[in-house]
Amino acid sequence: MKLTREPAGCGETEVKALRAAGYSDRAVLEATHVVGFFNHINRVADALGVDLEPGMPPRPERASLRA
Numbered sequence: 001m002k003l004t005r006e007p008a009g010c011g012e013t014e015v016k017a018l019r020a021a022g023y024s025d026r027a028v029l030e031a032t033h034v035v036g037f038f039n040h041i042n043r044v045a046d047a048l049g050v051d052l053e054p055g056m057p058p059r060p061e062r063a064s065l066r067a
Contacts, residue, residue, distance in 0.1 A: 003035045 003010050018028050
């Protein structure tokens with residue numbers, strides 16, 4: 001959540017907490033990449049009004065863009 005909402009606030013404290021919870025440095029890196037990738041893709045999709053899954057109804061604020 002923090003990486004998505006305030007990425008500049010993430011640092012060694014968060015990494016240490018993840019290590020203490022049993023995550024390896026590789027797992028932390030991979031999770032960071034996955035979160036970053038999904039944040040990027042979601043922003044691109046939102047900006048273009050893309051429905052992420054077939055049959056998914058458009059959000060009300062996007063309906064006017066499709067008319």
